[in-house]
Amino acid sequence: MDIVGHEPHICIRYWRMFDRHVAEGRFIRRELIEACPGAPQLEYRMLFYTLPGSEWRVDAMLALLGESGAWSDDRERRFGELLGYESWQIDYWLTRGRSPAGTLLPVGPKKSSATCGASAMSPSGTLSRL
Numbered sequence: 515m516d517i518v519g520h521e522p523h524i525c526i527r528y529w530r531m532f533d534r535h536v537a538e539g540r541f542i543r544r545e546l547i548e549a550c551p552g553a554p555q556l557e558y559r560m561l562f563y564t565l566p567g568s569e570w571r572v573d574a575m576l577a578l579l580g581e582s583g584a585w586s587d588d589r590e591r592r593f594g595e596l597l598g599y600e601s602w603q604i605d606y607w608l609t610r611g612r613s614p615a616g617t618l619l620p621v622g623p624k625k626s627s628a629t630c631g632a633s634a635m636s637p638s639g640t641l642s643r644l
Contacts, residue, residue, distance in 0.1 A: 519557075541563045541566075542566055544564070544572050546559070578593060590604075594607060
């Protein structure tokens with residue numbers, strides 16, 4: 515998710531790289547813009563890409579992310595399944611991919627302050643973390 519109007523330039527660059535694939539029908543693009551929780555004067559964008567026929571993954575991911583309650587191993591497993599990971603990969607992540615406190619380990623550079631979080635569809639037709 516990115517704050518509308520404050521997107522990092524690299525995000526815009528990557529989105530443009532996908533535009534021709536969307537135009538040629540290789541990918542389906544779905545964009546949702548909503549008010550930022552706790553800051554309704556700001557809007558955030560969630561952008562998803564899927565292979566044709568995998569659009570259901572977006573709806574399933576949105577339903578999963580919209581569930582109330584604490585994030586659990588079961589939810590993390592379903593998240594991984596929607597991203598297209600195999601069971602053994604999810605098992606590995608659940609047992610070795612987190613810090614001892616159960617929080618996710620940092621991956622990659624620190625996100626921009628204009629970024630709420632991220633999730634998008636990967637070119638393989640599955641959702642991916644940004």
